[in-house]
Amino acid sequence: MLVRYTRKVPHVPHIVIDHTDTLAGTVDVPALVAELHPLVVDRVRSVGVGKTFVRPSATYVDGAAAPFVHVEVGILAGRPQEVKSALAEDVLTLLDKHTSAVPGVTCSVEVRDLDASYRLFPTH
DSSP, X not given: OOOOOOSOBSOXXXXXXXXXXXXXXXXXXXXXXXXXXXXXHHHHTBOSOOEEEEEEEOOEETTEEOOEEEEEEEEOTTOOHHXXXXXXXXXXXXXXXXXXXXXXXXXXXXXXXXXXXXXXSSOO
């Protein structure tokens, strides 16, 4: 289901990708980012250059290494919940595309509103 927010907002989303460090060489992270960023910008109608941070880390479940990818998308408040939920589903679909060759991988997404204290400098 494609749900788009119709108003353009002069803000770029903050995207953080946390993933298991063992995915290096298995998942093409630059290719994921290259598809993820424009997807998010399109769905929430942001304007400008986005920021995507990628953080590999050790991940364990019950003491065993476990492949995991979590994406957090921070956007300015005001988008309807339906837009945020649809974006989360779209991101999960993209993650599945990029991680389908990884046995036992767990993927999750959180689309959240940036706090009212959020500031950007310099503003563009």
